[in-house]
Amino acid sequence: MVPVSNFNRSWTSASGNGAASNPQVRARGAENLLRRLEWTVIRRLDGLLHGDYRTLFRGFGLDLADLREYQYHDDVRYIDWNVTARLRTPYVRVYNEDREVTAWFLLDLSPSVDFGAHVKKRSMATEFLAVLARVLTRHGNRVGALFYGNRVDTVIPARTGRRHALHILHRALSRAEGAGFGETDLRDFLQTAFGVMQRRSLVFVISDFISAPGWARPLAHLAQRHEVIAVRLYDPLEMELPDLGLLAMRDAETGQQLYVDTHDRAFRRRFAQLAERREKELRSAFGQAGVDALELSTGDDLVDAILRFADLRKRRSQLAAGGGLPAHLRGSHDVSMA
Known part of the structure; x- marks a missing residue:
């Protein structure tokens, strides 16, 4: 038995060695995959969310339009505390959404995302990217992408349209699996992204977050300028190992092999x-x-995962509306828990 001394790794079967498809297959594959997702995922989301994706995309692209008194279920993040203090009554800022939103997908394609017992983390990442990029571009919003292997090696400028969403998906699918070894450093990825994205944007960081330490501070720095959503990829086998006897395993980041x-x-x-x-x-x-x-999770239904997340953001907003005010203001202005 070999003990695991550093769990910040993704260990794959030593016999598994995925081969990349040829370019023609990948080109057809991108179109076929996007078309399938448009029918099987996006149409379901449209029906279940009634076409309203604001619970997913709240908090960006906003211009201040007016101030008014706080009302039940208002988002407390928009309270203007200076005006509230002067008037002794909670006031909120009212915003108009910009017609155009810019979104960026920061896609971690380091070796550890090639792991998965049945479905690889890479597959879940590319499908999520395809769905959200298409949802955004069909409403005239712009999307861009940065890809990370062992370094930031691809920057796709933000543009709009289905063709551009398809281009991003094709570039993601064109990346060969298991292309070399090396320790992942998300700190470098996030710092580079901060320099690329000048305008306030919606940012999806899609990663398993298996990385050298030090990425938390750059993530917080990024979130100070942008609306950031961490899309954390994982496989159930990374949470709990079944009893499978003696296994030969390989560290996806370094290539080191061991038996467990x-x-x-x-x-x-x-x-x-x-x-x-x-x-x-x-x-x-x-x-x-x-x-x-x-x-x-690689075991998730993509629609269910997105709906759970939308519900989480909605409930957090409702809870904040009831519990985000200071106690002396809550008591005197009938702000109750949603």
Whole structure:
């Protein structure tokens, strides 16, 4: 038995070695995949959300239009505390949404995203990118992308239209799996992205967040300028190992191989404890950075995952409307829990 001393890794079966498709297949594959997602995912989302994606995309592209008194269910993030203090009554800022929104997809394509027991994290990432890029571009919004292998090697400027969404998807699918080894450093990725994205934007950071330490502060820095959503990819096997006997495993980031005895209960328990510790660290990092996190498992239905996240953001907004005011203002202005 070989103990796992550093859990910030993604270990794959040593016999697994994915081969990339040829360019012609990838070109057809991008169009076929987008068309399939338009029918099977986007149409379902349209029906279930009634075409209203504001719960997903709130908080960006806003211009101040007016001030008015706070009303029940208003989002407390828009309270103007200076005016409230002067008038001794809560006032909120009223915004008009810009017609055009710019969104960026920061896609981590480092070796660890090639892991997955049945569906790879890479596949979930590209499908999520395709769905959200198409939802945004069909309403005239602009989308761009940055791809990261072991460095930021692709920057696709923000444009609009289905053809551009298809171009981004094609570039993502064209990336070969397992292209070399090397430690992932999301800190460099996020710092580079901050320099690229000058205008306030909606930013999706799509990653398993298996990285060298130090990325939490750049994530928080990014969130100070932009509306940031962390799309955290994971496979259930990264949470808990089944009893499969002796396995040959390879570190997706370094290429190192080792054998693990999954029949050993103590090993499986230790693995689960390390996984839980990492979960707590991730939740803490996202919370301190002030970003919402969409947890996307390789076992998830994409529609269900997006709906759960939309519901989370809606409930947080409602709870904030009831609990975000200072106590002396809540007591005197009938602001109650939603």
